[in-house]
Amino acid sequence: MIRVLLVDDHTMIRKGLRVLLEGNADIKIVGESHDGNDAVIKTKQLAPDVVLMDLSMPNGLDGFSASKEIRKQNPAVKIVVLTMHDEEIFVQQAIAVGAHGYILKNSHGELLYQAIHEVYQGKHFYRTSVSQEMIRQWMKSDAKVMPSILTDREKEIVRLIVLGYTNKDIAEKLSISVKTVENHKTNIMQKLSIDSKHELIQYAIKNKYLELAF
Numbered sequence: 295m296i297r298v299l300l301v302d303d304h305t306m307i308r309k310g311l312r313v314l315l316e317g318n319a320d321i322k323i324v325g326e327s328h329d330g331n332d333a334v335i336k337t338k339q340l341a342p343d344v345v346l347m348d349l350s351m352p353n354g355l356d357g358f359s360a361s362k363e364i365r366k367q368n369p370a371v372k373i374v375v376l377t378m379h380d381e382e383i384f385v386q387q388a389i390a391v392g393a394h395g396y397i398l399k400n401s402h403g404e405l406l407y408q409a410i411h412e413v414y415q416g417k418h419f420y421r422t423s424v425s426q427e428m429i430r431q432w433m434k435s436d437a438k439v440m441p442s443i444l445t446d447r448e449k450e451i452v453r454l455i456v457l458g459y460t461n462k463d464i465a466e467k468l469s470i471s472v473k474t475v476e477n478h479k480t481n482i483m484q485k486l487s488i489d490s491k492h493e494l495i496q497y498a499i500k501n502k503y504l505e506l507a508f
Contacts (some may be wrong), residue, residue: 296414299342300326301360303332303351306380306397311346311376321410330355334363337371344410346395349377349384351457352467358457359505362391372413376406383456383495384425385424387504389432394411395419443485451478456495 299319300308307335308326315321331354345364349357351474368469374395380394388396394413397405398421405421412419417493420429444452447468454464461479465472483489485498498504 295320295322296344296410297322297324298410299324299333299336299338299340299343299345300355301304301330301346301351302326302348303328303346303353304348306391307348311406313491314406323406324334329353330357330360330363333360334367337364340370342371343414344372344374346374346376346406346410347358349375352459352463356457357385360449361388361393365392374406374409374413374419379458380423381495382424382428383499385420385429386432386499387502388420389429390502390504397421416475427495445483447484448478448482449503451475452482452494452498455479456498456504 298315300311300323302308302311305328306330312323312326316323320480322341325335325336329351333347334355338383343483345361347357347361351357355363357377361375365372372395374397375393376397376399377384380398381453385396391446395409395418397419401421409419418433420426421439450463450468454467457487459467461472461475464475468475483494486494488494488497
């Protein structure tokens, strides 16, 4: 029996996953968490074999930070990222925090079942638009972090932007005004001499901003 913890800030998604997975006799859902902080606590309490982890959760720890903390506290627990994000930076960061699997929310239920079984057996299971060869290279990579001219607050805002948070979400999370967030974003773009979100994402990849904890 594979013990699974479901982590997603949307109740309907958690319930849907529960119904989908409990149809398999060898899977037991031991609990649900609505944010990263609760996921860390419940992983310690419930000792699941596999954690299905969403990434962009507005309250508490995001999925990357939660995964990193879970891996630190419970090295034996396997983590499968289940997300709508199919961009390279998200896949790369999942590898960096030690996630064993990565699949998209629009995947077929059989793929999710396969992912749980594969990681439970100690294998990696990444199914995204990123090539398997690229994923293997990233898993072997130990690239250095590039020096940054940004302040810690600016780095934090870049991290949240790349994670998909809106200006309003960032303002609420950091207890600052939306106008302050906008000013920070303008300063960041000027400092880095970039003018698009794509360039900002590439900068964040090189500097491994998604690994930062604030």
